[in-house]
Amino acid sequence: MCTTLCGAGVWRAAQDAVSVPSARMIELRAVDIADLDALYAQMSDPVSSALAAVPSRERSAFDAHWAKIMSNPGTTLATIVADGKVAGHCVCFGEASARDIGYWIDRACWGRGYGSEALRLFLEQLPDRPLKATVAAHNPASMRVLEKNGFTRVGEPVVEDDGVTVVHFELVA
Numbered sequence: 001m002c003t004t005l006c007g008a009g010v011w012r013a014a015q016d017a018v019s020v021p022s023a024r025m026i027e028l029r030a031v032d033i034a035d036l037d038a039l040y041a042q043m044s045d046p047v048s049s050a051l052a053a054v055p056s057r058e059r060s061a062f063d064a065h066w067a068k069i070m071s072n073p074g075t076t077l078a079t080i081v082a083d084g085k086v087a088g089h090c091v092c093f094g095e096a097s098a099r100d101i102g103y104w105i106d107r108a109c110w111g112r113g114y115g116s117e118a119l120r121l122f123l124e125q126l127p128d129r130p131l132k133a134t135v136a137a138h139n140p141a142s143m144r145v146l147e148k149n150g151f152t153r154v155g156e157p158v159v160e161d162d163g164v165t166v167v168h169f170e171l172v173a
């Protein structure tokens with residue numbers, strides 16, 4: 001499973017929206033409570049959930065989880081906005097020596113470069129290194145997003161307790 005999506009935080013108010021000077025018009029901004037309906041829909045999509053190997057939550061559990069992670073000062077969250085709409089989110093969480101990274105794009109927006117660009121923008125704002133990511137081995141798009149942003153594979157694929165084979169990645173600089 002993708003452990004990077006089990007926690008999160010808040011895009012700091014000091015980190016203003018970052019516009020991308022391209023036709024894609026992606027920006028990252030702080031997660032607003034009003035974004036949660038869209039984020040819930042995106043993370044409830046069964047195709048997305050299967051690709052990420054992250055089980056969907058019921059709405060009440062989702063809301064409780066996001067209330068917790070949005071109030072956690074040790075984590076960082078950002079909403080991805082494309083063409084004025086909530087297109088996904090990025091997250092970084094965990095201990096300082098081993099921070100995890102994650103991201104999720106609305107399936108309707110896949111294949112437009114949003115995942116790659118959103119992670120690039122997110123990393124620009126994160127001083128933390130090293131960063132880790134754990135990706136299901138059946139998720140080549142996510143592995144490509146990581147590799148395009150400088151992450152490298154660590155070791156061989158590992159079968160986790162839930163039976164999902166995962167690949168570990170690291171960004172050291």
Ligand SMILES: CC(C)(COP(=O)(O)OP(=O)(O)OC[C@H]1O[C@@H](n2cnc3c(N)ncnc32)[C@H](O)[C@@H]1OP(=O)(O)O)[C@@H](O)C(=O)NCCC(=O)NCCS
Nearest residue numbers: 002048052104105110111112113114115116140141142144
């Ligand atoms: C993984 C995910 C973030 C990719 O988002 P995206 O916006 O479609 O990504 P991009 O458009 O930036 O494309 C990423 C790269 O993957 C490549 N790719 C896509 N599908 C692929 C496949 N089946 N095999 C190999 N490469 C693939 C694309 O060609 C692109 O590479 P390129 O720029 O060299 O051509 C998106 O599918 C998603 O949110 N999935 C559900 C949640 C998830 O898996 N999160 C990550 C958990 S670790």
